Amino acid sequence: MSAQPAVDATDVVLRTHGLTKVFRGFTAVDAVDLEVRRGTVHALVGPNGAGKTTLFNLLSGFLKPTSGTIEHEGRDITGRQPEEIAHLGIARSFQITSLFDKLTARQHLELALGSPTGIGYRFWRSEKRLARFEGRAMELLDEVGMADQANREVGHFAYGQKRAVELALALALDPSLMLLDEPTAGMGVEDVDRTIALIARIARGRTVVFVDHNMHVVGSLADRVTVLQQGAVLVEGSYDEVRTDPKVITAYLGQSHV
Numbered sequence: 001m002s003a004q005p006a007v008d009a010t011d012v013v014l015r016t017h018g019l020t021k022v023f024r025g026f027t028a029v030d031a032v033d034l035e036v037r038r039g040t041v042h043a044l045v046g047p048n049g050a051g052k053t054t055l056f057n058l059l060s061g062f063l064k065p066t067s068g069t070i071e072h073e074g075r076d077i078t079g080r081q082p083e084e085i086a087h088l089g090i091a092r093s094f095q096i097t098s099l100f101d102k103l104t105a106r107q108h109l110e111l112a113l114g115s116p117t118g119i120g121y122r123f124w125r126s127e128k129r130l131a132r133f134e135g136r137a138m139e140l141l142d143e144v145g146m147a148d149q150a151n152r153e154v155g156h157f158a159y160g161q162k163r164a165v166e167l168a169l170a171l172a173l174d175p176s177l178m179l180l181d182e183p184t185a186g187m188g189v190e191d192v193d194r195t196i197a198l199i200a201r202i203a204r205g206r207t208v209v210f211v212d213h214n215m216h217v218v219g220s221l222a223d224r225v226t227v228l229q230q231g232a233v234l235v236e237g238s239y240d241e242v243r244t245d246p247k248v249i250t251a252y253l254g255q256s257h258v
């Protein structure tokens, strides 16, 4: 975890102002002002249905906001397409696995490295053209502790190993900001601890925003925590500040993952 940098406008990688998403009269994200500082790990938490995934979809361009703005490095990116946002260096890893069973881990990385935005795969690239990405592919797999599995088909991988490959794919973009959607969802305790260590490692020198229900993960990784409730920001602060906030305790009453 990195120390909190001094507050300075140029230290803000991502800022939303009044960000709102309304689905047929239902406000899923409600006037959210979010500030993500450079070099920090920032968690988004909140009870089920609080709007975390919708907010992620807005930040990564998969949904268009009803109103409000999103700024990246001081530039307005509101309404940009997912490919453009990825190209700006905002990488998102998905909650739902997006790997192909018959491809090896290395082939996944080579295909992603061969795609200009990193978020699509270019299957028509020849093996020879992709071979030039082998070195970088291996570096990325090494970064997530998967170098020794590089030539195995991902269909044979355990769940935690697939998530590690997905993290490597997000890193392939060389992102200035990583958005991780429930990186430990569905994992057992061992995989959760391994993933915490992995995220802590890849977060060095990078800015990370993640959504997770597991408070052990949030407490272990997050420099800042934003708690959402019914689409709006309820509280923001350090993990210890939000954990003990009476508003947060009340919001989580009746939820199993406090």
Ligand SMILES: Nc1ncnc2c1ncn2[C@@H]1O[C@H](COP(=O)(O)OP(=O)(O)OP(=O)(O)O)[C@@H](O)[C@H]1O
Pocket (backbone or CB within 6 Å): 023, 026, 027, 028, 046, 047, 048, 049, 050, 051, 052, 053, 054, 055
């Ligand atoms: N496409 C949509 N159309 C209508 N309502 C939607 C749509 N997407 C999300 N919602 C609603 O918006 C609210 C916020 O949903 P969202 O998935 O963002 O919450 P969440 O905090 O990610 O929840 P969880 O922790 O359960 O994943 C929910 O009430 C959901 O039903």
